[in-house]
Amino acid sequence: MAHYLDERSGRTYAITPDRWRGDDGAPLTVAPLPGIGPADVDTAERSLWRYRAALPEVARPVSLGEGRTPLVAGAWGGTEIRFKLEWFAPTGSFKDRGVSVLVSHLAASGVTEVIEDSSGNGGASVAAYCAAAGIRARVLVPAGTSPAKVLQSRAYGAEVEEVPGDRDATAAEALRRAAHTPYASHNWHPFFLQGTKTIAYELWEDLGFTAPDAVVTVAGAGSLVLGCDLGFGELLAAGEIARRPRLLVAQPANCAPLHAAHQGLDRPAFAPTIAEGAAIREPVRAPEVLAAIRRSAGDTVAVPEPDIAAAVRGLAAAGLYAEPTSATAAAAVDAFRARGTIRPGETTVVVLTGSGLKAPHLMSRLLAPGSGA
Numbered sequence: 454m455a456h457y458l459d460e461r462s463g464r465t466y467a468i469t470p471d472r473w474r475g476d477d478g479a480p481l482t483v484a485p486l487p488g489i490g491p492a493d494v495d496t497a498e499r500s501l502w503r504y505r506a507a508l509p510e511v512a513r514p515v516s517l518g519e520g521r522t523p524l525v526a527g528a529w530g531g532t533e534i535r536f537k538l539e540w541f542a543p544t545g546s547f548k549d550r551g552v553s554v555l556v557s558h559l560a561a562s563g564v565t566e567v568i569e570d571s572s573g574n575g576g577a578s579v580a581a582y583c584a585a586a587g588i589r590a591r592v593l594v595p596a597g598t599s600p601a602k603v604l605q606s607r608a609y610g611a612e613v614e615e616v617p618g619d620r621d622a623t624a625a626e627a628l629r630r631a632a633h634t635p636y637a638s639h640n641w642h643p644f645f646l647q648g649t650k651t652i653a654y655e656l657w658e659d660l661g662f663t664a665p666d667a668v669v670t671v672a673g674a675g676s677l678v679l680g681c682d683l684g685f686g687e688l689l690a691a692g693e694i695a696r697r698p699r700l701l702v703a704q705p706a707n708c709a710p711l712h713a714a715h716q717g718l719d720r721p722a723f724a725p726t727i728a729e730g731a732a733i734r735e736p737v738r739a740p741e742v743l744a745a746i747r748r749s750a751g752d753t754v755a756v757p758e759p760d761i762a763a764a765v766r767g768l769a770a771a772g773l774y775a776e777p778t779s780a781t782a783a784a785a786v787d788a789f790r791a792r793g794t795i796r797p798g799e800t801t802v803v804v805l806t807g808s809g810l811k812a813p814h815l816m817s818r819l820l821a822p823g824s825g826a
Contacts, residue, residue: 455509457481457643460741468509470562471635473642480738481643482683483509488691489654491662501550501651507687508554508647512561515586517543519553520651524659524802527771529786534801535665536773537656540808544581544605546574547652547806551639551676554648556582559637564588567637570627572620572673572730573602574807575639580611583637590637593630595623599729599812620673621734640674640737646683649676653684656802657694664694666799667751669701669789670806671781672711673731675742677804678702682745698802700751701794702742703785708732709755715743716753727815728761730778730807754788756781765809765819774809777819782806 457466459475460482466472468483475481486507493506501520502508522541527534539547556579559567566589569579576592583590590611594603595618606613616623627638639645657664664685670677678700688694704712707726710733713719726732736742746753756764761777764784768775775783782803789795809816818824 455486456484458484470559470564473636473638480641480741483643483647485690486687488687488693490691490693494658501553501648501655504651504654507654509558509644511554511557513557514553515557515560515582516553517549517581517585519543519549520655522655524656527773529783529803530790532786532790532795532797532801534786534803537652537802537804538773539804539806540775540779544574544578545808545811546578547649547677547804548575548578548639549582550651551645551648551680552578552582555637555639555642555644556586556588558644559635560586560588564635566634567591568593568627568630568634569637569639570594570623571639572732573598574730574811576611576613577602577605577609579637579639580606580609583611584609591634593623593627595620599814601813602811619734620732639676646676646679649680650684650687651680652677652804653681653688657688660800662693664688664696665698665802667699667701667795667801668804669703669782669785669795669801670804671728671731671778672702672704672742673733673778674736675702675711675738677806678742678745679738682748697749699794700746700749701785701789702746702751702753703756703781704753705731705761705781706755706757708734710734711736711739711742712753712755714739715746727758727777727819728781729812730776731781752789752792752794754785756784760784762819762824765816766824768805769809769820773805775805776807776809776812777815779806
């Protein structure tokens with residue numbers, strides 16, 4: 454039977470509606486599940502629930518058609534790349550993968566009200582799936598969050614509250630309130646990672662049931678890194694792939710705690726960044742994210758603000774309208790190629806996590822005439 458595991462202490466917990474972390478405050482995961490093979494994929498299902506056999510049992514999925522996003526061949530700086538366009542998700546970001554599975558679990562458990570903290574995309578996703586499930590959602594966002602993201606959450610019927618301070622202040626306030634309301638945190642809840650891991654299964658299917666050589670993604674809390682680690686780890690254990698892809702992780706230089714820890718650097722100073730979705734100073738699963746990067750023989754890079762802005766423009770020029778947080782992954786390709794962690798002739802996937810439509814105020818500024826000078 455599925456159960457929760459504290460990887461730091463080895464302690465286990467039963468899966469209950471109000472359990473989202475350990476008694477000592479440590480983050481939890483769902484204990485390892487067996488991987489699946491091609492015959493286990495429900496090809497009649499046009500959502501991530503085609504991989505239901507690889508997920509914890511849920512009585513009735515809450516789905517809006519998430520998953521099955523395009524994998525598009527392209528190039529970046531002369532390097533052949535496959536771009537995974539996660540903005541084709543129902544609410545416009547990769548968060549829908551994890552939230553679909555998370556809200557399905559909470560709805561099946563009889564939860565009627567939740568609280569969530571987010572810099573925008575996660576909150577919009579929780580708001581949408583709670584609307585679909587008939588669950589009341591309250592979303593806390595940092596003051597100054599993109600108005601488009603706040604509007605989206607409110608459109609789904611969520612109560613949105615702006616919290617003074619940065620992303621970490623918002624998380625602290627949500628933790629305080631979670632003592633009385635079920636916490637649908639996409640950074641804390643173990644079921645969110647179960648949904649996120651489906652990107653690994655999907656890439657495996659997209660590529661003819663093989664693994665890519667490298668996956669490049671941006672990280673704030675690092676849920677995509679952990680999802681890839683979980684999914685590809687299960688496929689490896691099941692004998693469906695020969696090795697894990699290298700996980701290559703980009704962070705904005707203005708907020709790069711995971712990069713600093715991986716490279717053994719002094720803790721960096723923090724400054725505002727246009728990659729607002731990655732502006733997390735204290736990732737709650739930092740040790741687990743770092744272990745996943747190392748387990749895959751991966752690497753990290755800190756991307757300066759001008760390079761993120763240039764990547765937004767470069768992607769747009771190729772027909773890909775990515776918000777700055779998402780474009781940070783593409784901006785990192787040159788650095789990884791120079792280090793030899795992206796290699797000619799290999800299959801490299803760059804995950805573009807969210808649409809530029811999410812941040813019109815930033816996109817307007819970055820794409821204005823003369824902005825690239």
